[in-house]
Amino acid sequence: MSERASIDFSGFSCPTSDGSAERIVLGHGGGGLLSGELIERIFLPAFGNPVLERLGDSAVLEELPGRLACSTDSFVVRPLFFPGGSIGELAVNGTVNDLAMSGAVTRFLTAGFILEEGLPIVDLERITAAMAAAAAAAGVRVVAGDTKVVERGHGDGVYINTTGIGVVPEGVDLDAGRIEPGDAVVLSGTLADHGMAVMSLREGLGFEAEIASDTAALHGLVVEMLAAVDGIRLLRDPTRGGVATSLNEIASLASAARRAAGREPVGIEIDDAAVPVAPAVASACELLGLDPLLVANEGKLLAIVAGDEAGRLLEAMRSRPEGRNAAVIGRVTRRPAGKVTARTPIGGSRVVPLPVGEQLPRIC
Amino acid sequence: MSERASIDFSGFSCPTSDGSAERIVLGHGGGGLLSGELIERIFLPAFGNPVLERLGDSAVLEELPGRLACSTDSFVVRPLFFPGGSIGELAVNGTVNDLAMSGAVTRFLTAGFILEEGLPIVDLERITAAMAAAAAAAGVRVVAGDTKVVERGHGDGVYINTTGIGVVPEGVDLDAGRIEPGDAVVLSGTLADHGMAVMSLREGLGFEAEIASDTAALHGLVVEMLAAVDGIRLLRDPTRGGVATSLNEIASLASAARRAAGREPVGIEIDDAAVPVAPAVASACELLGLDPLLVANEGKLLAIVAGDEAGRLLEAMRSRPEGRNAAVIGRVTRRPAGKVTARTPIGGSRVVPLPVGEQLPRIC
Numbered sequence: 108m109s110e111r112a113s114i115d116f117s118g119f120s121c122p123t124s125d126g127s128a129e130r131i132v133l134g135h136g137g138g139g140l141l142s143g144e145l146i147e148r149i150f151l152p153a154f155g156n157p158v159l160e161r162l163g164d165s166a167v168l169e170e171l172p173g174r175l176a177c178s179t180d181s182f183v184v185r186p187l188f189f190p191g192g193s194i195g196e197l198a199v200n201g202t203v204n205d206l207a208m209s210g211a212v213t214r215f216l217t218a219g220f221i222l223e224e225g226l227p228i229v230d231l232e233r234i235t236a237a238m239a240a241a242a243a244a245a246g247v248r249v250v251a252g253d254t255k256v257v258e259r260g261h262g263d264g265v266y267i268n269t270t271g272i273g274v275v276p277e278g279v280d281l282d283a284g285r286i287e288p289g290d291a292v293v294l295s296g297t298l299a300d301h302g303m304a305v306m307s308l309r310e311g312l313g314f315e316a317e318i319a320s321d322t323a324a325l326h327g328l329v330v331e332m333l334a335a336v337d338g339i340r341l342l343r344d345p346t347r348g349g350v351a352t353s354l355n356e357i358a359s360l361a362s363a364a365r366r367a368a369g370r371e372p373v374g375i376e377i378d379d380a381a382v383p384v385a386p387a388v389a390s391a392c393e394l395l396g397l398d399p400l401l402v403a404n405e406g407k408l409l410a411i412v413a414g415d416e417a418g419r420l421l422e423a424m425r426s427r428p429e430g431r432n433a434a435v436i437g438r439v440t441r442r443p444a445g446k447v448t449a450r451t452p453i454g455g456s457r458v459v460p461l462p463v464g465e466q467l468p469r470i471c
Numbered sequence: 472m473s474e475r476a477s478i479d480f481s482g483f484s485c486p487t488s489d490g491s492a493e494r495i496v497l498g499h500g501g502g503g504l505l506s507g508e509l510i511e512r513i514f515l516p517a518f519g520n521p522v523l524e525r526l527g528d529s530a531v532l533e534e535l536p537g538r539l540a541c542s543t544d545s546f547v548v549r550p551l552f553f554p555g556g557s558i559g560e561l562a563v564n565g566t567v568n569d570l571a572m573s574g575a576v577t578r579f580l581t582a583g584f585i586l587e588e589g590l591p592i593v594d595l596e597r598i599t600a601a602m603a604a605a606a607a608a609a610g611v612r613v614v615a616g617d618t619k620v621v622e623r624g625h626g627d628g629v630y631i632n633t634t635g636i637g638v639v640p641e642g643v644d645l646d647a648g649r650i651e652p653g654d655a656v657v658l659s660g661t662l663a664d665h666g667m668a669v670m671s672l673r674e675g676l677g678f679e680a681e682i683a684s685d686t687a688a689l690h691g692l693v694v695e696m697l698a699a700v701d702g703i704r705l706l707r708d709p710t711r712g713g714v715a716t717s718l719n720e721i722a723s724l725a726s727a728a729r730r731a732a733g734r735e736p737v738g739i740e741i742d743d744a745a746v747p748v749a750p751a752v753a754s755a756c757e758l759l760g761l762d763p764l765l766v767a768n769e770g771k772l773l774a775i776v777a778g779d780e781a782g783r784l785l786e787a788m789r790s791r792p793e794g795r796n797a798a799v800i801g802r803v804t805r806r807p808a809g810k811v812t813a814r815t816p817i818g819g820s821r822v823v824p825l826p827v828g829e830q831l832p833r834i835c
Contacts (some may be wrong), residue, residue: 113831131823132828133828134828135828136711136829136832137711137712137826137828137830137832138710138711138712138826139712139716139825139826139827139828140825140826140827140828141827141828142712143825148770158806162720162724163572163573164542164568164569164570164572164573164707164708165540165542165572165573165635165637166540166541166542167538167539167540167541167573167575167639168538168539168541169538169539170536170538170539171535171539172534173534174531174532174533174534175531175532175533175534175535175539175636176529176530176531177529177530177532177581177614177615177634177636178528178529178581178615178631179581179582179583179615179616179617179634180583180617180631181583181585181587181617181619183619183621196631199554202653204528205529206528206529208527208528208760209527209528209529209531211529211531211611216539217540217542217545217634218543218545219545219583219634220545220583220632221545221547221634236763250541251541251542251634252543253543253545255545255546255547255630256832257547257627257630257833258832258833259668260624261625261626261627262625262626263621263625266585266619266621266630267584267619268543268545268632268634270541270543270581270583270615270632270634271529272539272541272636273529294790318756330800343528344528346502347500347501347502348501348502348503348506352502352503356526360526380770389755396600433745440727456705457504461503461504461507462501462502462503462504463498463503463504463505464496464497464498464499464501464504464505466501468497468500468501468620469621469622470623
């Protein structure tokens with residue numbers, strides 16, 4: 108302590124490593140030597156690129172010509188690892204997908220970590236490796252980061268925020284106001300895989316071998332879709348709250364935009380029988396009494412497209428692995444305005460409401 | 472439950488509001504009605520602007536001509552409110568300042584909230600109001616946001632991540648490799664105000680009336696400084712780990728950059744007596760046995776500037792309130808290479824080390 112005689116640590120939490128350095132301690136968030144060690148040992152090897160390696164307070168990037176887009180998302184999924192992925196893949200793909208829903212291609216990603224004291228460093232290594240692989244697959248560079256550490260009992264291992272910065276290509280203009288009665292509602296694949304993978308593990312349902320998260324980046328699929336047809340009105344990725352939430356938001360946004368332009372509002376009708384759900388996922392949902400329409404997806408998108416272009420769009424989507432099970436699941440209707448309804452297999456009709464709260468907490 | 476007969480909530484946490492809606496419940500993070508209520512009631516009134524009001528998965532922005540810069544930071548300060556500010560001001564000013572240290576002017580900000588179940592909604596309102604006021608003062612728009620809710624005991628009220636996107640003006644080229652022996656080390660004002668404001672409150676020292684956080688946006692000061700002189704080499708804001716950490720980083724970055732160019736490394740020498748510290752802050756530091764050089768600041772910057780331009784720079788800085796106590800606190804030396812030393816008032820010299828861990832956990 109000779110060089111630091113003026114510092115008295117009594118009364119503060121021990122800031123130093125336990126020697127083995129195999130768990131996160133508060134000092135890893137202090138901005139000092141231990142923080143530097145974490146950056147050198149974990150973050151730079153995983154994400155290393157010339158921008159990040161400059162280690163400035165901020166990242167200076169090149170010029171991005173065109174309209175910028177940005178999106179931010181925090182990830183608090185529990186548990187951190189699940190069949191098909193981890194919080195790491197979610198954190199990258201989730202933000203890449205949010206940007207893709209604007210037609211934007213993500214170029215840069217920032218990553219903010221809130222670590223809980225006691226986290227095994229090997230877990231952090233697995234997570235950053237998963238993020239790095241997902242970022243490489245999506246053609247995205249992690250250009251800035253931050254790490255904070257909170258005391259045991261004030262976190263849950265790792266929370267991650269990612270913010271993406273991308274560019275919207277010339278000519279792309281997705282807008283709820285362009286939605287018309289007769290438009291088709293297209294879903295890119297099977298529903299509820301992510302939510303049920305996490306829930307099966309959490310509740311010990313024994314479906315772990317059969318159900319894997321669908322986490323995937325969808326920007327490539329979106330590029331393909333926008334190139335194939337002109338009539339795509341809007342894209343959404345049905346994550347938290349599932350397809351039911353996204354469709355309610357679409358119906359409500361479209362109706363508001365149309366009303367503002369002096370036009371009639373619209374509703375959405377889906378066909379329960381047309382919604383693709385994998386058999387194991389359907390069984391797990393039934394066991395837990397969950398509606399697959401309300402369960403989170405992490406690698407699927409909804410597209411509203413001009414009715415006469417739906418066939419061409421499906422063909423383009425099915426040419427890619429992320430869209431191989433794409434299907435038309437419904438259409439835009441004149442009424443009931445602003446609402447979503449579903450035709451049931453026995454010929455009835457039910458309202459698909461916007462859920463009140465959270466059916467499955469901490470799912471992403 | 473008639474419309475949602477297929478959903479069985481048994482076994483899940485109660486997702487609905489308690490009726491008074493005065494505390495955060497898990498459902499506020501679910502993406503459904505309660506999430507929407509939070510957006511309508513809290514976030515849009517605080518941050519409302521046309522981009523945010525589109526409520527898309529991502530924000531589509533205008534073109535930003537010039538080199539982009541971005542920075543991300545998570546805030547986990549405890550307690551949430553302290554003399555001089557709250558986590559809200561920190562979250563905005565901290566990121567604006569990180570960008571300002573690259574010479575960048577922040578244009579857009581994203582905000583990701585991780586709320587703990589049970590947080591009084593009135594606290595969230597105070598925090599978002601503080602963020603909105605800080606953003607307005609800094610000329611920054613909040614263009615995208617996200618809210619997650621974690622169970623009681625897995626957070627600490629509110630954690631906030633902000634990511635800033637800005638533009639670096641033409642001609643600005645801050646670079647540690649341009650640092651030369653003889654350069655002056657300039658500090659923009661008194662040290663340790665933020666850290667000691669939080670610690671005084673946390674430890675019940677009774678200095679609350681006298682010490683307030685210095686949280687402030689520094690981009691205006693930086694614009695003034697860059698306009699006043701050409702010889703600014705590098706800027707840093709000494710937050711976590713304080714001036715000691717920032718100066719060690721500067722010495723190390725400058726030495727590495729100079730070595731890479733085949734030149735001699737450099738050190739930094741500061742003069743203890745020249746470092747401005749407010750009397751109450753000095754007393755609080757003494758009481759806790761803390762070195763003010765290690766305590767966090769949230770509205771101060773360090774500049775390395777050509778020695779013969781230091782006078783002109785000080786004059787420009789003192790013309791603004793954020794820089795009125797600016798002072799030259801040291802200089803760049805030839806040795807000891809890569810290290811920071813301090814001349815003591817009695818004529819001795821001590822090494823100012825990079826701290827190992829966190830002296831004051833959860834300070835920002």
